[in-house]
Amino acid sequence: MADTALTDVSEGEAEVIQFDDASRDSLHILPMAMLPLQTPGLRRARLIKNARLETVVEVFQDRSTGSGQISPDHLGSLFPSHSKSLRVDMVQISKLTRINSFDVYTLRKELRRVGIAVNDAKALQLSDSKRAELTGYMKDFTRPLLQQVYGGEQRQISDVSDILAMLANPDREDALTNLRLLSEKLKVKLNEIPDFLEDYGDVFLSLAYFRSCLDGIVPEVQRFLKWAMEPKASELIARDRNIMKMLSDVQSKLTSITTLITGRFEAFDRRSKDFWNDISADSFRSVRRQIESHHVTIGGVLCGLAVKMALWKARFPQGGAGPNKRVEFIRSEILPGLDHILAIENAASGIK
Secondary structure, three states: OOHHHHOOOOHHHHHHHHOOHHHHOOOOEEEHHHOOOOOHHHHHOEEEEOOOOOEEEEEEEEOOOEEEEEOHHHHHHOOHHHHHHHHHHHHHHHHHOOOOOOOHHHHHHHHHHHOOOOOOHHHHOOOHHHHHHOHHHHHHHHHHHHHHHHOOOOOOOOOHHHHHHHHHOOOOHHHHHHHHHHHHHHOOOHHHHHHHHHHHHHHHHHHHHHHHHHHHHHHHHHHHHHHHHHHHHOHHHHOOHHHHHHHHHHHHHHHHHHHHHHHHHHHHHHHHHHHHHOOOHHHHHHHHHHHHHOHHHHHHHHHHHHHHHHHHHHHOOOOOOOHHHHHHHHHHHHOOOHHHHHHHHHHHHHOO
16 A cells, blocks of 8 residues: 555645545545544545445545555554544544445535534535536426526526526516516515525436436446346356346346336426426425435435446446356345345335
8 A cells, every 4th residue: 555645635735635526526435635534644535435335445546556445444554643533533434434325415414414514515516517517407407497487588508507697687677577476476585586596406406416327327227237137048057046046136126226216206307397387485395305305315326326337347348257257246246235225215215
């Protein structure tokens, strides 16, 4: 392990680590520089979820040396001269290991629940590049809002902020009139509309983020299942009832997980459409409450699926491999943790 991976960094360098876009936008990475830690070397590290859905500390990562990971329980061996500060930090770290996803929306809720602050609120916001990437998804959610104000007029939108600015500062008299009508329906004063729009935008930006993750993961799961089930055609594998049962269990669980979470997004779509058919402050609060109450479970399910599919693609980038090698990978890396993902998804059925 390289010693340089554990040395302290200057404040400016920590800022770079903290707001790395890829980490901030990820489901499975928590840059520890965002936390009020006392152990200097930990500010360079990241908490990540591995394929078994365990939380580990990644002390270095690069293309040539790979990822240096260690269990949080073993951090004392890396920081023998900071034992006092590490004991304090471990109180926070132990709480973080029980969080199922490190996406910004799950972290907002879970960090507040366990009483952990962050150094800068920006750490819990999506990066500008991710927001721009999600504009296409946001158009689906904001189209009814724009129609309420601007009718059928086409508007050029390149980022979520364009939508909010367009509504906060209408450039036509009839648009302002429509905005006043909307404020009456929502029981919100006209000068409070920008705050409502910010709430609306953030709620549906979270849904757009998770939808984008889902749309990227589901096709990968389907490709993986096709690859994973091909060993069943092997005469040797087909004669082993235990292996055949294991493969069927993996197929059943992954299919169930993806079907259930896809159904949840369909339910969100119906609720958001219902809101525009009956615009009121109560209906918006109801939609927001429903979406936000599912952040933690959606994040947990998507994070679990994402890390498993990422490992599969890393190990078998060209597909292929013999039946025995595939079976061993499925048994050792895919099966562990599937029950946990399914339990998270099933728990969502009790959330209203």
